[in-house]
Amino acid sequence: MQETLNHINDLKEIRSMMEKSSRFISLSGLSGIFAGIFALLGAATAYWYLDLNLTSPSDYKLNPEEYYLFFFLDAFIVLSLAICSGIFFTIRQSKKKNQKIWDKTSYRLVINVLIPLAVGGFFCLGLLYHQLPGLIAPATLLFYGLALLNGSKYTLDDVRYLGYTQIGLGLVATFLPGHGLLFWAIGFGIMHIVYGTLMYFKYEK
């Protein structure tokens, strides 16, 4: 019996080593939940401040420059808050799991997420340049989904499904112009909360 226990422990240790050395495991579901909350707050702010209607195509009540500036500022603030809270919960989680916060696995994850995101960012600038602002919201969802899909190989695999969801939303949004804010609210807001909660209960509770 003791023999079997040793073998089981060996296998557990082997699997654990393989995971820890190739994936960043300190990702916390709480990061997703808070990112989602900030995104919903940002969407709500845009909705009320710009007096938009979520479900019918947007009427421009301000001139385009003010519109873009507001959205840019809104998105920037939401992103900063989401990143800060993400880092906070990740540090908390890595302390709990007794892992280093910044090592090869976290570096690999960051690079593999940042590259698609950076490409998406530049592509969105290109869309602005070509005066196709209606495609910006779908594009952000698509590139974010692809970034998550790519990064999921280097962290908890569940992130992959969030990636698929964002890609799906992005594709639908591509063919439903004028509903950018709604899809942003669903993708960056609600979906983050859903997946964050699922991951929290799967790994941390």
Place this chain on the structure above:
Amino acid sequence: MKNLINNLNKAFENRIRLGIMSVLMVNDWVDFIDLKEMLDVTDGNLASHINALEKTNYIMVRKSFIGKKPNTSFSATEEGKNAFKEHLNALESLIRGEGR
């Protein structure tokens, strides 16, 4: 039962060697320093296990330079990967067998 136990590889009958092979199964090349960090062992301890695994041709060593600093990294050989997979299979069948 005797047959199954014989399939366990003596080269891996050590926590640290199991750790080394596990890491090298899922990463192509790993630096000495990273391996040491992940396994939480001393330089000397790691070096002796690496030597043993190298002698049996289960891992290969690559010495290179990062700028002016020397850097040693390791990779599992084809033979090493196969041997480790067999060891894992043996462990699993032993567990399943005795868990009847």
